[in-house]
Amino acid sequence: MKSQPQPSRSFASDNNAGAHQEIIDAIAAANVGHVIAYGDDPFTARAVKQFQKHFGKNTAVYFVFGGTGANVLGIKAVTNPYNAVICAESAHINVDECGAPEKFTGCKLLDVATPDGKVTVDRIKHFMHGVGFEHHVQPRVISISQATEMGTVYKPHEIRSLADFAHKNNMVLHMDGARIANAAVSLNLNLRAITIDAGVDVLSFGGAKNGMLYGEAVLFFDKRLAENFKYIRKQGMHLPSKMRFISTQFEALLSGDLWKRSATHSNRLARQLARELEKVPKITLTQPVESNGVYAIIPKKYISELQKKYFFYVWNEEISEVRLMTSFDTTEEDIREFVGFVKKIVR
């Protein structure tokens, strides 16, 4: 008798997936001849144009290797080390980047507890008390994640309200858009509507979690904020030499509807997964499913059983909450199998 085969797709994270085949094809197609390294090449020029088509001609676009680099360097561009960055307690920059923001920018992160991963003006306005007083760090950035780390999605007016507050206080609004495609699709809006049009100043535009191999983009909607960014990127160890291989992926993602197709698919399958899990007794969803993440409380004793077959992360050990993510390549069969297994374990 054969042992149970390892399932080929888990729900651990959208970065456990590989790359979309169209991305692989783009890389193969870009592998022709020599081009100047470090971004002065036609692939990069075309990819930048795609970004500007989506976000406007005045958008400054820079590619980096990964998401932590995109967040940290984007924030560095608009801060001094005595500044503070306000964010949600659950923000990736706050809990999942091993202190990279503090190390590289020197800034303190001021985090606020949020039930749903969303920063609001009410939750942060007390941070303004020490402005101008040199003993205290000076708030300069509000950083939000779209979609949030809890799978929820900011509506445009929620972003606008934070942007207005930021600008009134001489701050900038940064968005960690590792899953921005999922957010846009969720709201049935284009990418502008939830970024530049809602007042965002700096955006980390995610590639890897939407089907790329590697590569993220840092976008500045006011070019003056990007004035020194080329130096920050290089000193920040995120200037790719063979840039064309990131650029061509972004071109493939953005020139057609690949970004939207993949996000629509993973969002849909997350909702489907949520619907099925809701039916299982003893399992409680903890967040509305607005993007490609499902958060649920599963009693501790079942979790270890489930993890024998499926790798996934316990999100909050205190309350036994797990996180399940879908990706561009999750199938309905994957969900049926997983939910079947859950039902077998949790009776």
Added chain:
Amino acid sequence: MKSQPQPSRSFASDNNAGAHQEIIDAIAAANVGHVIAYGDDPFTARAVKQFQKHFGKNTAVYFVFGGTGANVLGIKAVTNPYNAVICAESAHINVDECGAPEKFTGCKLLDVATPDGKVTVDRIKHFMHGVGFEHHVQPRVISISQATEMGTVYKPHEIRSLADFAHKNNMVLHMDGARIANAAVSLNLNLRAITIDAGVDVLSFGGAKNGMLYGEAVLFFDKRLAENFKYIRKQGMHLPSKMRFISTQFEALLSGDLWKRSATHSNRLARQLARELEKVPKITLTQPVESNGVYAIIPKKYISELQKKYFFYVWNEEISEVRLMTSFDTTEEDIREFVGFVKKIVR
């Protein structure tokens, strides 16, 4: 009559080339199903094994996105901010990383002028005068490039002599091996002979300049030096999420002889290019051609003419010295065309 076509391959840098087809194939082959992100996957396990086959079982192996990251984070692992890193004036860490070593490690770089890019004990021993005196930075690393930025190659006994000096002084020997394959091939030695066997402690193993898309490895030959490296890599913004796509490239490079084939080829073509240029009057080679770089003085007035058709870097403006690099995909036809054009310009 058609206009002269733009040559598809330049001599500007080995990172102006694309990727070797076998590398592309490996990526496509690795794009199957889900694996755990951040390196806990079978591709990475296999790639690490390949490195250990070349360098010994006790080698600690970590993959990062790029070369500046590899150098800086490897050095960070063995230093405190009050330490100094001794290197050649021409070292990549000294002149081509926009101060990333200083920014991330806090260390000062102590550089020495060298005619050939090579550090020697004689050139650096005066840096030992302030040891133990808290007003001075404390030397902790000697960093050498193999091959050097001048295209020369350290012989094993030269490395050994630096290693012995380092270890006697409680320092470690770091090697920037962005072009280590070219160096090994040049000496007709295996990779061990010019690294661990010659006393090197930390190695940046280059991928991009030998036909990969992206990805470098940091190797520690004493695992204790790597104790905290996983945190340094993550905080250093160089932990790739979809790690498998770097790992599979290294597997392709190292499991067979791809690393050696490509380096042999580019070295051979560099020698050929040098031989042809030497014949051109008014052009003087400035360095022995021991790897894939050719350094030559070309009178200023010709340089701008040449650059109208060929992109390459002026290495030393004071003496009108240029650098020409070959890569795995340079052809004999490329050289004939280029030399022909040079002859036409320089009469």
Added chain:
Amino acid sequence: MKSQPQPSRSFASDNNAGAHQEIIDAIAAANVGHVIAYGDDPFTARAVKQFQKHFGKNTAVYFVFGGTGANVLGIKAVTNPYNAVICAESAHINVDECGAPEKFTGCKLLDVATPDGKVTVDRIKHFMHGVGFEHHVQPRVISISQATEMGTVYKPHEIRSLADFAHKNNMVLHMDGARIANAAVSLNLNLRAITIDAGVDVLSFGGAKNGMLYGEAVLFFDKRLAENFKYIRKQGMHLPSKMRFISTQFEALLSGDLWKRSATHSNRLARQLARELEKVPKITLTQPVESNGVYAIIPKKYISELQKKYFFYVWNEEISEVRLMTSFDTTEEDIREFVGFVKKIVR
């Protein structure tokens, strides 16, 4: 009629006071001849001996210019940048050092809300969940203030319990002792009992707030932790050249009972101030008065009236809480005058 004279002593902070006359005398007495700079002098040797008399012979003692330097450099000595420092939300390192700890150490501060300024094991143990997981900062220091920023004082068993938790988890216990004299006097204990004997590893020993002009000491109770501190202090810009003038102050403070006399006095007057304020209707004390600080809620409309004559800080704007500090030179007359004025304003 003469206008009301400006009171010469406020309750704003113990650093609004000048220096104790015995301190001034010590400085004048030390101003004789030449001695080697940077600490290799007999004054420093004698001051170190005084510290070792109080704290034990194996204590490593280093003098620095000020309190923020003492805290930050002491923490730097025991951390790597990917570490985290756990502290109270109200900690000086967290809110009053303009992000100096993050900037210089690279570490993230993990703060916990506390009603009384005290860290407890229960409040912090959830920070241990991510240990060993490279995406998260690694807790390495628990930092407590003795006395706390709320004027409360840790009992030895409370410190011991934190020390045990720290050591069990491979962490160190740091104490910000800007007001350690006040704490020792409050508990009627010697300095050892609330530091080394209770498990503290690194101590910032405060001078300025107990009657010195400037100067703080960083004490390591395990000398191995201090191995590199001389370099950290110099690179941290806190190696005083004319060290003798700090050392002689510490000798004056510690060789007799000056440290104790001054702290006893300021504690006593704080209790007296508290007793008087308690009697004023509409004023509510918010913390037990265990050292030289008094915390009280005073309705907003009275605060601005009071501040016309007396400078002091609003501690918590949300709840209209003020902080009042006594110092070694506060007099009973000062308190009578202040309370009289308060009563006039608040009826």
Added chain:
Amino acid sequence: MKSQPQPSRSFASDNNAGAHQEIIDAIAAANVGHVIAYGDDPFTARAVKQFQKHFGKNTAVYFVFGGTGANVLGIKAVTNPYNAVICAESAHINVDECGAPEKFTGCKLLDVATPDGKVTVDRIKHFMHGVGFEHHVQPRVISISQATEMGTVYKPHEIRSLADFAHKNNMVLHMDGARIANAAVSLNLNLRAITIDAGVDVLSFGGAKNGMLYGEAVLFFDKRLAENFKYIRKQGMHLPSKMRFISTQFEALLSGDLWKRSATHSNRLARQLARELEKVPKITLTQPVESNGVYAIIPKKYISELQKKYFFYVWNEEISEVRLMTSFDTTEEDIREFVGFVKKIVR
């Protein structure tokens, strides 16, 4: 017979001296009542006014604890971490601050060998080659020491020429004025003439080496450069709480002619020491004596004999060069005794 008494004044450094009695008196006089901490006090207001009397009303003046802090924080105020600071190889920031400039500013120091400690345009202009090229650090500061670490003094037109070069290249001119009083006196000029009037932008004004206990000033001659300096000073751990005790020293130094008297005296005695040493066979002066330092080659075998009685520093071990410094309290008798001893050793 009594053994020879240890000489009470050495020639090791001007910071081996104590403080001038007028400085001690000023401190004692300032020790009255309470004033607001951190600089918002009348002593500081008066001291700032004294500086503005010397340097002009638009000078922004900030006090810090010490010289390394003054240099590093002043440079931080005008740089980004990807910038470079050009200086002499012998500069204090380059060799005597244990890498503090690199650690705190992130910048690389580009140093040039100089026979006399002086930077000139010719020696540094090659650093401009990589401007705008992101792989290279971007020069932003020229830092010079006045007097230099070799005891020489820049003439106003030498400073002006560096200032013009700096400003033409979008750089600022920083002056380490640890011994600026000695330089001004040497040139028989006022303080303006060799700073603001010669084009200097940022100045570290030294106190300790001219008779203060501690305390230095950072001066910005264009207030816009100081915009964020209050935060930088605090985050840089150099905001003294009892600021008045630094301020009152500066007031004593600058309100009358104390700064000039002391510097005139130490300069004069240095010349006298030089004249006497010149007469000793086998001793060769290596620099013109333009301030309070004397540099001389003394054969190695004599140095250790001399150091048995006199503590001083070997400046350059390669050529057996020593440095001897005079200070405000050096006496002619000190010089006679020392030279007598030298003659006894060196025959």
